[in-house]
Amino acid sequence: MLDFTIQNVLIAVSDDYATVDVQIVDNAIAAISPNLQVVGTAIDGKNKLLLPGFFNAHTHSSEMWQRGMMSVLPLELWLAELFDFAPLDPEQIYLSALGTAVETLLSGGTSVVDHLVLIPGLELETIAIATRAYREVGIRAFIAPLIQDESLSAGIPSGESAQTHEPYFRSTAATLEIIEEAVRQFHRPDEGVNILVAPTGIQLCTDALFAGCIELSDRYNLCRHSHLLETRAQEKLAQQKYGCTAVEHLKRIGYLSDRTTLAHCVWLNDADIAILTKTQSTVVHNPLSNLRLGSGIAPILKYRQAGVNVTFGCDGASSNDSQDLLEAIKIGSILHNVTDSDYQHWITPRQAVEMASLGGAKGLNLVDKLGSLTVGKQADLVLYDLTNLSLLPRTDPIGLLVLGRPSNVVNSAWVNGKQIVADGKVTTINVDGLRQELFNRSQWETKRKSETVAQIEAHYRTVMGL
Numbered sequence: 001m002l003d004f005t006i007q008n009v010l011i012a013v014s015d016d017y018a019t020v021d022v023q024i025v026d027n028a029i030a031a032i033s034p035n036l037q038v039v040g041t042a043i044d045g046k047n048k049l050l051l052p053g054f055f056n057a058h059t060h061s062s063e064m065w066q067r068g069m070m071s072v073l074p075l076e077l078w079l080a081e082l083f084d085f086a087p088l089d090p091e092q093i094y095l096s097a098l099g100t101a102v103e104t105l106l107s108g109g110t111s112v113v114d115h116l117v118l119i120p121g122l123e124l125e126t127i128a129i130a131t132r133a134y135r136e137v138g139i140r141a142f143i144a145p146l147i148q149d150e151s152l153s154a155g156i157p158s159g160e161s162a163q164t165h166e167p168y169f170r171s172t173a174a175t176l177e178i179i180e181e182a183v184r185q186f187h188r189p190d191e192g193v194n195i196l197v198a199p200t201g202i203q204l205c206t207d208a209l210f211a212g213c214i215e216l217s218d219r220y221n222l223c224r225h226s227h228l229l230e231t232r233a234q235e236k237l238a239q240q241k242y243g244c245t246a247v248e249h250l251k252r253i254g255y256l257s258d259r260t261t262l263a264h265c266v267w268l269n270d271a272d273i274a275i276l277t278k279t280q281s282t283v284v285h286n287p288l289s290n291l292r293l294g295s296g297i298a299p300i301l302k303y304r305q306a307g308v309n310v311t312f313g314c315d316g317a318s319s320n321d322s323q324d325l326l327e328a329i330k331i332g333s334i335l336h337n338v339t340d341s342d343y344q345h346w347i348t349p350r351q352a353v354e355m356a357s358l359g360g361a362k363g364l365n366l367v368d369k370l371g372s373l374t375v376g377k378q379a380d381l382v383l384y385d386l387t388n389l390s391l392l393p394r395t396d397p398i399g400l401l402v403l404g405r406p407s408n409v410v411n412s413a414w415v416n417g418k419q420i421v422a423d424g425k426v427t428t429i430n431v432d433g434l435r436q437e438l439f440n441r442s443q444w445e446t447k448r449k450s451e452t453v454a455q456i457e458a459h460y461r462t463v464m465g466l
């Protein structure tokens with residue numbers, strides 16, 4: 001018996017708040033109104049705020065193992081260091097997926113898009129174990145296996161020098177077969193597990209890989225996910241590779257669509273922005289990662305004025321270095337005030353909440369089912385405790401939730417009507433046990449040196465004019 005009624009809870013209505021009851025029947029929102037009859041279990045919503053669950057719309061769960069320790073480097077060199085120290089095993093994949101899910105949930109997220117780094121040779125096992133972790137926690141999972149078909153050095157523009165790159169260790173066809181098999185085995189949207197096609201980006205993928213992903217996306221109705229123009233180096237690389245911008249190229253090959261989410265989008269010009277509008281593509285803004293790696297400030301206010309859908313992500317925990325979605329929403333909102341002196345364009349806390357919820361649902365082609373407190377939509381809900389010290393004194397709850405520094409404010413969370421956080425604690429897994437495992441499998445470490453960074457740094461500096 002999963003039906004329940006949240007009583008006397010605060011919800012946002014136009015420019016105000018209202019106290020209502022919310023009935024959940026058969027995993028969906030059945031009624032929202034004052035003084036409803038209790039259906040199923042009664043839940044006390046007094047002094048609590050109910051919002052639709054947010055989307056952590058771009059992350060890489062296994063980066064959790066290197067958070068806090070990555071050198072201060074730009075993306076291209078940072079990636080070299082990351083992969084020098086990333087011999088992961090399946091148990092690590094499992095634990096970091098659990099950790100990512102828990103941190104996302106406890107900062108207001110009920111969905112996570114995991115651009116999942118695959119263990120070479122254990123690709124399907126990696127996807128299986130992440131799927132298992134997300135199912136155990138009960139968070140809605142969008143698993144986007146990260147694929148490429150060019151070696152890492154191809155991601156840096158060659159500049160004047162003629163560069164040759166080692167071929168990638170796995171063929172494009174073999175990579176696409178892995179994704180198709182993953183779809184057959186794990187893609188179960190009705191059970192909250194979705195597989196996405198997710199070529200990492202133009203910097204490391206051939207057109208053949210993009211074409212194969214488009215074909216799979218069309219055949220199995222899969223969403224598409226990629227990084228796009230995160231750095232200035234990628235902007236240069238696109239010109240070198242295609243003689244046009246990356247956005248023009250992706251449009252030409254048919255990758256952009258209303259179910260395509262694109263992480264970062266820092267280095268787009270006005271013509272590129274018009275293409276995103278026209279193709280109804282979604283931008284996933286990862287402000288902390290963009291700051292941490294010095295990538296730049298994405299022109300989010302321009303996107304919004306052009307009618308481009310925007311939502312938020314934490315990005316992997318090695319470039320953030322946390323999975324606190326409320327923090328990403330806060331920084332991702334106020335960061336842009338310095339880019340445009342016309343304060344009428346600035347993002348308000350209510351707009352930020354809508355971007356984090358409805359914006360995510362739109363990008364993942366689920367706007368009919370998720371993203372708002374609407375009768376008929378699935379019950380992916382979060383209840384915030386407005387008596388928590390960080391949400392006091394009583395002012396504007398959403399204003400304080402977005403602009404303050406809320407901590408431990410999630411009282412309850414439901415995904416598809418199933419409660420997975422109660423009294424501030426995840427109920428589905430043993431979080432103390434997870435903490436112990438993360439502790440046991442790691443050590444305090446400050447000294448290490450990436451050989452690959454040493455090899456490529458001089459070339460990177462020359463090409464980037466440093």
Ligand SMILES: [Zn+2]
Pocket residue numbers: 058059060115227263315316
């Ligand atoms: Zn990323």
